[in-house]
Amino acid sequence: MASEAVTKGQAGPWADEQIELLERMLLIRHAEARLAQTAKDVGLPGGVHLSIGQEASAVGVCSCLDVDDWMTSTHRGHGHFLAKGGEVDSMFAEIWGKSSGICKGMGGSMHVADFSRGIIGANGIVGGGLAIATGAALAAQLDGKGRAAVCFFGDGAANQGVFMESMNVSSIWKLPTIFVCENNGLSEFTVSSTVTAGKLSDRARAFGMPVEVVDGNDVRAVRSAAKAAVERCRRGEGPSYIETVTYRIHGHLEAEDLILAGGSYRTAAEIDAWRAEDRDPVSRFRALLAEEGICGADRFAELDQRAKEKVDAAVTFAEAGEPADTKLVFELMFVEPKA
Amino acid sequence: MTRKRYTQAINEALHEEMGRDPKTILFGEDVALAVFGDTRGLLDRFGPDRVRNTPICEATIAGMAVGAAAAGYRVIIHMLFSNFIYTGFDAIANQMAKLRLMTGGQIDLPITVLAVYGGGASQAAQHSDSNHPVLMNLGGIDVLVPATPGDAKGMLKTAIRNNRPSFFLQASGLGAVGGDVPDGEHLVPLGKASVAREGRDVTLVNVGSMIRATQNAAKKLAEAGIEAEIVDVRSLVPLDETTIVESVQRTGRLVVIDEARDMCSAASQIAAVVADKGFSALRAPIRRVTVNNVSMPYAPNAEAAIFPNADDIVRAATALCQPEVAAA
Structure with a gap:
């Protein structure tokens, strides 16, 4: 079978695009691996929820978006933030609780946001972004410039009532909302299948919108589904639902072992199966690009190194930052400090 | 107008x-x-x-x-x-x-x-x-x-x-x-209470919906020789603490009237502010006329029994003024 690369070319714009997808995934992977290490070694101020293993979903979707398309994310939002063009420096400074953070240290890991890039933000409430994205989609529709509003959420959030509400409103008003359900099979510390009736995608079908269930660890499959959904938004044809079937390798949060005190909701074998080279989204895409002659071992080593260096620089930036300004809390909430 | x-x-x-x-x-x-x-x-x-x-x-x-x-x-x-x-x-x-x-x-x-x-x-x-x-x-x-x-x-x-x-x-x-x-462009700043009635004996702070009961109470109190000052709070956040405290400094007595349930009501907050910032002016305890910590019942007689009214306000204010009223 002729590989896609043969028709699309081993060099040129299409190949460059593939390299960009890989680079973005590598940046997310290295950034989050570093967060895990730092949390373990010296600790980070708050809870850290990592998306290692889910990078293809974030990158595949966000690679189809323009800077002024809107995006809401989840508590597991570092990947979405970086995929939509957020800076790793200011994200790390935020997680370190510094004034130089993208939210000046007021939000932290669960609330990274960058409105200059359409990143409405991560959200500490499971399902918290669904209605907000729908509101941004309403704004986009009123603006009439063809913007889309992407809402990332998990299979856990799909059991929140607001999921049905926001799909209903998006559908009746033909809003440019793209519901991206990152189905990792886990609802915090509970296996989703034990708390979920029917198929999630059927819920979206019931509201009359196009539904695509894709291999969420295949960045091209995700990208192709997202592209169709974005084009639909641009044409004013209304919302879409994309389900990216994936898996999170790390715990619900980094302190998980401590919290669960020996308890477990999954087996080591299950994690290993998803971690395998032919299943992990980053190594899979790396192997594919090698096979297609787009990215050989040397090129890959170079990209990998560059991503690591960016992450090192981000740690330096974060550590060097000034502590957050306490006065800002009052200013931002319109309150006079108590005398 | x-x-x-x-x-x-x-x-x-x-x-x-x-x-x-x-x-x-x-x-x-x-x-x-x-x-x-x-x-x-x-x-x-x-x-x-x-x-x-x-x-x-x-x-x-x-x-x-x-x-x-x-x-x-x-x-x-x-x-x-x-x-x-x-x-x-x-x-x-x-x-x-x-x-x-x-x-x-x-x-x-x-x-x-x-x-x-x-x-x-x-x-x-x-x-x-x-x-x-x-x-x-x-x-x-x-x-x-x-x-x-x-x-x-x-x-x-x-x-x-x-x-x-x-x-x-x-x-x-x-x-x-x-x-x-007022006719034409009419903007009211937020966080400013208004003194709806001036009086020397007791401050009645009204929270929103209780305004008519508060006004009726002030009339009844006047008939009994007690001049109530009504501060209509208008905005709870931001709260105009200054106007409330200044009124209490003039009258020395405070009744807060609020249709919320008593526990952690707006009245509780206003009482706390005055206890904190106007303590030296107080000549009597602060009273709150609020709804008990119950849900509102349906039956008209039961609801009326729960709902704060002018008589409740009059009773509270009169009790605070009692020694002086008796002395007069």
Whole structure:
């Protein structure tokens, strides 16, 4: 079978695009691996929820978006933030609780946001972004410039009532909302299948919108589904639902072992199966690009190194930052400090 | 100055502010037909893009307000009865109240939430709450409880126009009440209480819906030789502590009248502020005339028994003034 690369070319714009997808995934992977290490070694101020293993979903979707398309994310939002063009420096400074953070240290890991890039933000409430994205989609529709509003959420959030509400409103008003359900099979510390009736995608079908269930660890499959959904938004044809079937390798949060005190909701074998080279989204895409002659071992080593260096620089930036300004809390909430 | 009903004043404010800024949009349940009369005529005038009937889905209505405001619109939503705030509460308490802080001030959220509160009409427990204390405790959200048509119009216009999230709470019992409304552009600053009646003996601080009971009480007290000063609080967040404390410094006595349940009511907060900042002026304990910690019953006689009234206020104020009244 002729590989896609043969028709699309081993060099040129299409190949460059593939390299960009890989680079973005590598940046997310290295950034989050570093967060895990730092949390373990010296600790980070708050809870850290990592998306290692889910990078293809974030990158595949966000690679189809323009800077002024809107995006809401989840508590597991570092990947979405970086995929939509957020800076790793200011994200790390935020997680370190510094004034130089993208939210000046007021939000932290669960609330990274960058409105200059359409990143409405991560959200500490499971399902918290669904209605907000729908509101941004309403704004986009009123603006009439063809913007889309992407809402990332998990299979856990799909059991929140607001999921049905926001799909209903998006559908009746033909809003440019793209519901991206990152189905990792886990609802915090509970296996989703034990708390979920029917198929999630059927819920979206019931509201009359196009539904695509894709291999969420295949960045091209995700990208192709997202592209169709974005084009639909641009044409004013209304919302879409994309389900990216994936898996999170790390715990619900980094302190998980401590919290669960020996308890477990999954087996080591299950994690290993998803971690395998032919299943992990980053190594899979790396192997594919090698096979297609787009990215050989040397090129890959170079990209990998560059991503690591960016992450090192981000740690330096974060550590060097000034502590957050306490006065800002009052200013931002319109309150006079108590005398 | 023209005499208008409270609901009419609100309706005018909405018309004027939507006419003023084309990025102002309004949505909510039954806003097209305007079940309370406040949104009447807006759909016809501004069209279905800017004025939308939503499904019955408070969680999404409130969440969409946050999203649309974050994306550059000036948003007004109608929650109908303030009890329905509870079904939309994540978007209010976790998103609307906190997003500006959490994003380090990257955005403003110009959102005004309309809701009708309070009992007195046998609407029973789920349509009668005065739940402003719940909102006051969130931080980051203005809580407005105008008691007169003039204030309703002027405060709503200010709230819509500023960039802060605010709850504009309409007292259910005041909708048909008339009052003077200044003609032309009329803006009332938020966080300023008004002295609605001057008096030397006792301060009656009114919270929103209790204004008529408070005024009636002041009349009855005057007949008994007690001159009450009425401070109409108008806005709970921000709270005008200065006007309240200064009044108590003049009178030495305080009764706070609030239709909320007593526990952590607005009255409790006002009492705490005066105990803290006006203690030396107090000549008697502070009294709160509030609703007991119960839900509002349906039966008219039972509701009337629970609902604070002028006699409750008179009793509380008279007791505080007793030694001097006796001495006079």
